[in-house]
Amino acid sequence: MFRFYTEIPDTYSIFGHEFKVDLSFGTVINLLRMIHDESLSIQGRIDYALVFIFGNDKDTKAFFKTLDYETKLAIYKDIYEQGISLPETKENGGQRDILGNLLDQDEDDGPAYSLDYDSSAIFASFMQAYHIDLEQVRHTLHWQKFNALLSGLPEGTKFAQIMKYRHMDTSQIQDSQEKAYYERLKAQYALPDQYKEGL
Structure with a gap:
């Protein structure tokens, strides 16, 4: 949740290593578009999501290669919950999981807008x-x-x-x-x- 009176973190700590994170709206929109791409495996989507968030420089790439899938999933889930997910509202269609899928959606419910279409x-x-x-x-x-x-x-x-x-x-x-x-x-x-x- 956004609070104007607190600073938005632009780094994330993993096992004592500090990494810059990019949660600009352009990056997040492209990340969410990719996360819906069912031609990619879930593991592949998580790997790409972390590249969107942390970048792909040599040191960052080498560090993430040392992590197993469960650790990478936990990192993405934490960042998603802290910085990407939005409060449940009628407009955005309700609560979503970490892959952006709607949870407990009634048949007639759904988002009122689309960042692509609108x-x-x-x-x-x-x-x-x-x-x-x-x-x-x-x-x-x-x-x-x-x-x-x-x-x-x-x-x-x-x-x-x-x-x-x-x-x-x-x-x-x-x-x-x-x-x-x-x-x-x-x-x-x-x-x-x-x-x-x-x-």
Whole structure:
């Protein structure tokens, strides 16, 4: 969980060795995309995840070669739980395991947005609300800060409008024309099924 009054750690200690970690939102998004790649073995995904987080310089690579799979899995799980996983919310679809799979998901539940599918709306909204060019800060803005800003986007931004339409309960609208209008918008901005399991 992001707390503005505490410093976000940028190192991680393993058996007395300190390593720099990269949890910028660009790195984490690419990591989460890779972690969903079922063409890779789970062991392969964990190995790649650690490369995303710690880099692949000669010394780091040599150190991680000395670790067994269970140790590497424990390291990834700890970093995921401390720095990557988000609090369970309706918007992000609920609690996920370390491979990003939804846990205890009801059939009708799921994430309200996709970082891939809604990428343009998110980019435009950050520019509009915060004057932040996400492409320029993808390797410097921490994942937790990115999510805090994303959840705080104000009404009037494209992303907030899309979320409003997706969450709208049209059954409460009495006027038939107004109801039909918002149902069209809800359908227009609905998140396609293929984006509900991944990013």
